[in-house]
Amino acid sequence: xxxxxxxxxxxxxxxxxxxxxxxxxxxxxxxxxxxxxxxxxxxxxxxxxxxxxxxxxxxxxxxxxxxxxxxxxxxxxxxxxxxxxxxxxxxxxxxxxxxxxxxxxxxxxxx
Amino acid sequence: xxxxxxxxxxxxxxxxxxxxxxxxxxxxxxxxxxxxxxxxxxxxxxxxxxxxxxxxxxxxxxxxxxxxxxxxxxxxxxxxxxxxxxxxxxxxxxxxxxxxxxxxxxxxxxxxxx
Numbered sequence: 001x002x003x004x005x006x007x008x009x010x011x012x013x014x015x016x017x018x019x020x021x022x023x024x025x026x027x028x029x030x031x032x033x034x035x036x037x038x039x040x041x042x043x044x045x046x047x048x049x050x051x052x053x054x055x056x057x058x059x060x061x062x063x064x065x066x067x068x069x070x071x072x073x074x075x076x077x078x079x080x081x082x083x084x085x086x087x088x089x090x091x092x093x094x095x096x097x098x099x100x101x102x103x104x105x106x107x108x109x110x111x
Numbered sequence: 112x113x114x115x116x117x118x119x120x121x122x123x124x125x126x127x128x129x130x131x132x133x134x135x136x137x138x139x140x141x142x143x144x145x146x147x148x149x150x151x152x153x154x155x156x157x158x159x160x161x162x163x164x165x166x167x168x169x170x171x172x173x174x175x176x177x178x179x180x181x182x183x184x185x186x187x188x189x190x191x192x193x194x195x196x197x198x199x200x201x202x203x204x205x206x207x208x209x210x211x212x213x214x215x216x217x218x219x220x221x222x223x224x225x
Contacts, residue, residue, distance in 0.1 A: 031211065041217055043215035045215075090155065100157070100213060103154070
């Protein structure tokens with residue numbers, strides 16, 4: 001089943017801990033994106049990447065980090081510097097100027 | 112900076128009535144505009160894009176560069192159209208081959224009443 005997979009579906013983190021969200025795609029897409037979805041605020045871009053070993057900050061990159069060591073993978077780390085990390089996180093991939101495909105999302109809760 | 116504005120967070124219409132979801136954008140250049148939809152318990156998915164000029168599920172959207180708008184319209188709403196709708200904008204590839212930013216609006220929750 002081809003597509004884009006995010007794991008885990010639910011994630012709990014203690015305050016002060018870093019946590020990494022996984023995003024894998026087998027669509028051979030070059031571009032990958034991370035968004036944060038909060039009620040009433042829509043999707044806000046955290047980081048995006050066009051090719052391996054290259055990524056750009058989005059609108060709300062503070063407190064987050066990413067890597068793009070492989071074309072298929074674009075993990076997002078939520079660091080302890082992120083003051084309000086509880087949210088729904090969406091990963092997407094696309095071929096340039098074409099449709100973006102989204103994962104099912106990861107709901108992160110800080111406890 | 113690129114920006115997408117959807118002024119209505121909630122929109123309710125009756126079945127069979129026309130519906131228009133507003134989208135305005137800010138971008139200094141020629142953007143690519145999209146509408147994405149998220150049905151309950153489903154993934155966010157593409158509804159339509161302006162470059163293809165197609166009608167999907169009876170929805171159309173016209174890019175108006177003068178008004179910097181890309182409103183989504185449907186002449187007769189159906190109950191199954193109830194969903195969250197997002198307008199999105201993508202700029203061209205950077206000159207250094209850097210990634211293209213895909214920016215979304217805050218979304219409009221459409222409810223079609225029976």
